[in-house]
Amino acid sequence: MDFELMLRVYPFFLKAALVTIELSVLTALLGLACGALGAAARLSRLSALRWIGAAYVSLIRGTPALIQLFLLYFGGPQIGIQLDAFSAGVIGLGVNIGAYMTETIRGAIVAVDKGQTEAARTLGLSRWQAMRKVVIPQAARLMVRPLGVNINALIKGTALVAPISVIELTYTAQRYIGSTYKPFEMFMISGALYMVIIYVTGHGVAWLDRRVRIA
Amino acid sequence: MTDQKPFVDIRNAQKSYGSLEVLKDISLQVQRGQIVAIIGPSGSGKSTLLRAINDLDPLTGGEVWLEDMQINRKLPHRQYEAHINQVRQDIGMVFQHFNLFPHLSVRGNITLAPRLLKHLSEAEANALAEEQLEKVGMLDRIDYFPSRLSGGQKQRVAIARALAMKPKVMLFDEATSALDPELVDEVNQVMKKLAEEHMTMIIVTHEMGFAESVCDRVLFMDQGVVVEEGPPEVIFRDPQNERTRNFLRKHLEGSNR
Numbered sequence: 001m002d003f004e005l006m007l008r009v010y011p012f013f014l015k016a017a018l019v020t021i022e023l024s025v026l027t028a029l030l031g032l033a034c035g036a037l038g039a040a041a042r043l044s045r046l047s048a049l050r051w052i053g054a055a056y057v058s059l060i061r062g063t064p065a066l067i068q069l070f071l072l073y074f075g076g077p078q079i080g081i082q083l084d085a086f087s088a089g090v091i092g093l094g095v096n097i098g099a100y101m102t103e104t105i106r107g108a109i110v111a112v113d114k115g116q117t118e119a120a121r122t123l124g125l126s127r128w129q130a131m132r133k134v135v136i137p138q139a140a141r142l143m144v145r146p147l148g149v150n151i152n153a154l155i156k157g158t159a160l161v162a163p164i165s166v167i168e169l170t171y172t173a174q175r176y177i178g179s180t181y182k183p184f185e186m187f188m189i190s191g192a193l194y195m196v197i198i199y200v201t202g203h204g205v206a207w208l209d210r211r212v213r214i215a
Numbered sequence: 216m217t218d219q220k221p222f223v224d225i226r227n228a229q230k231s232y233g234s235l236e237v238l239k240d241i242s243l244q245v246q247r248g249q250i251v252a253i254i255g256p257s258g259s260g261k262s263t264l265l266r267a268i269n270d271l272d273p274l275t276g277g278e279v280w281l282e283d284m285q286i287n288r289k290l291p292h293r294q295y296e297a298h299i300n301q302v303r304q305d306i307g308m309v310f311q312h313f314n315l316f317p318h319l320s321v322r323g324n325i326t327l328a329p330r331l332l333k334h335l336s337e338a339e340a341n342a343l344a345e346e347q348l349e350k351v352g353m354l355d356r357i358d359y360f361p362s363r364l365s366g367g368q369k370q371r372v373a374i375a376r377a378l379a380m381k382p383k384v385m386l387f388d389e390a391t392s393a394l395d396p397e398l399v400d401e402v403n404q405v406m407k408k409l410a411e412e413h414m415t416m417i418i419v420t421h422e423m424g425f426a427e428s429v430c431d432r433v434l435f436m437d438q439g440v441v442v443e444e445g446p447p448e449v450i451f452r453d454p455q456n457e458r459t460r461n462f463l464r465k466h467l468e469g470s471n472r
């Protein structure tokens with residue numbers, strides 16, 4: 001292994017890691033927003049909203065994320081959606097992971113004992129008050145871990161934006177392979193940096209999970 | 216007494232799940248301050264009837280009235296929600312499995328609804344919680360979380376939570392059925408105390424001894440109909456109907472074993 005080369009190029013990879021992190025954070029936030037809206041739609045009293053929520057989830061989960069991303073970035077301009085690569089990456093990946101988060105959030109909400117809603121409604125709370133004050137606080141505890149799994153998948157999924165030339169960890173590895181012809185070293189650096197990001201995030205999730213459990 | 220206007224009035228209640236008729240034309244009048252027990256075998260529709268009163272399980276036919284207000288009246292969805300949320304504030308309910316909110320302390324369980332719905336200040340809500348907990352003998356546990364309470368303690372807190380809304384009627388659905396035998400009495404004592412304060416109560420129970428000692432009237436239900444009703448000394452000592460006798464005999468054998 002060419003350690004000297006690795007030492008020489010790794011600062012560029014650190015920069016790329018920052019892009020991966022930025023991409024992950026924005027994607028996660030958009031995904032959570034889509035997931036919350038999706039779950040609200042799936043649990044709505046209105047069948048039209050339930051249908052829209054179900055269609056969103058099955059369309060996204062039924063097709064490869066790469067196709068969705070390409071459709072948005074390359075196909076978008078044809079129907080008047082012009083996005084730079086980074087924005088297309090955030091929107092494409094965020095909407096994608098949002099479908100998985102929809103199911104995570106919905107699952108946590110329906111896992112809360114029905115007796116909890118009944119007790120709240122019996123006291124006179126409205127449907128929304130019961131949801132906000134009784135069900136969601138309990139569901140939130142249940143969803144930390146599974147959302148952590150979604151976020152883990154999302155971080156690894158950011159590699160999908162390399163083909164649309166977002167200068168993140170995977171793209172950077174490919175670019176340096178073009179000039180150094182050392183794929184092993186380059187992918188090792190990228191892989192190691194992904195691992196650090198995922199390790200730290202995983203610990204963050206575990207910490208949050210412990211905290212909400214004690215409270 | 217009989218010509219007095221009923222406080223809770225159930226008229227020709229019917230309830231079906233698909234082709235399964237769970238309540239078949241049941242009527243029940245409860246006077247203010249009266250305590251009515253509903254007994255009967257499993258699946259006879261006791262819970263369904265009780266839960267129809269606060270519209271937790273809406274009836275498919277018939278009417279439920281509280282004083283001069285029809286609880287289950289036909290209204291457009293939004294108006295109905297506002298109406299039912301208001302009505303439910305006046306009807307306390309206690310469940311077999313307590314249904315305390317595990318993410319809130321005892322204090323939080325009791326103050327949640329009064330703060331949200333009656334807009335009490337924190338100080339007012341705290342005073343209310345203390346008053347209700349004192350009544351059920353749980354004041355010293357005010358800052359505990361439900362997970363640290365015994366079943367009997369949980370049920371007493373659940374009763375205090377319902378009482379904090381100052382309800383006009385209390386509904387109990389097998390409030391002691393999930394409790395270890397040695398914890399039943401502390402909950403019964405609380406219910407007795409409410410009886411002495413002339414709270415109007417409708418109690419679904421499997422405890423015939425308790426029903427006999429606190430209730431003014433007993434309803435025996437079987438397969439969705441009221442088979443027999445009357446004062447406890449008649450129902451328990453001298454039941455007129457064959458099905459009532461069978462049920463009570465089986466029940467006695469079961470509890471003596």
Ligand SMILES: Nc1ncnc2c1ncn2[C@@H]1O[C@H](COP(=O)(O)OP(=O)(O)OP(=O)(O)O)[C@@H](O)[C@H]1O
Binds near residue numbers: 232237261
């Ligand atoms: N959501 C539902 N869907 C279909 N059938 C139901 C539903 N809820 C209750 N039932 C049926 O209605 C009947 C009456 O049920 P209910 O819970 O009122 O009986 P119960 O007298 O309270 O019995 P238990 O003593 O076991 O609590 C039963 O046959 C039950 O299976």
Ligand SMILES: [Mg+2]
Binds near residue numbers: 261263388
């Ligand atoms: Mg029942």
